[in-house]
Amino acid sequence: MADALSFELVSPERLLLSREVEMVVLPGAEGDIGVLPSHAPMITKVRPGILVVFENGQPTERIFVAGGIAEITGERCTVLADEAMPLDALDRAAAEAQISDARDDLADAKSDFEREKAEAQIALGEAKLAAIAAGSPY
Secondary structure (H helix, E strand, C coil): CCCCEEEEEECCCCEEEEEEECEEEEEECCEEEEECCCCCCEEEEEEEEEEEEEECCEEEEEEEEEEEEEEECCCEEEEEECCEEEHHHCCHHHHHHHHHHHHHHHHHCCCHHHHHHHHHHHHHHHHHHHHHHHCCCC
16 A cells, blocks of 8 residues: 555554554544644544544544554554444443443442542443444544
8 A cells, every 4th residue: 555554453452453554533632633644743642432444545444442542653553542342333232331330330439539430431431322323424
């Protein structure tokens, strides 16, 4: 592939994707980031949302990431995701149960740490529901 970008998506369990791509759009902390070859080097937080891989001008992969970190150089984009799954693998009932359980945990929280953990789980469940509702923006 001419003018390609080396892309890797890694979860705590395994390497999920490693190949040459045309472009990656990832949900950065400050907004979506389109990464093309020759991108300026940067490291950014990844917020929960949809990561989209493009090849030959078309989206080929749509993956929900639950947050993480991305390292971008002119030749490579590596995303270390907290959790990642194909967009079509998201389950509305499971996300709603996650939110419900986290709200119960929040009500029972006895420390700041427990409250922050429950709030993070609520936000993640809500991000999953938003991704299911929106589908892919591309």
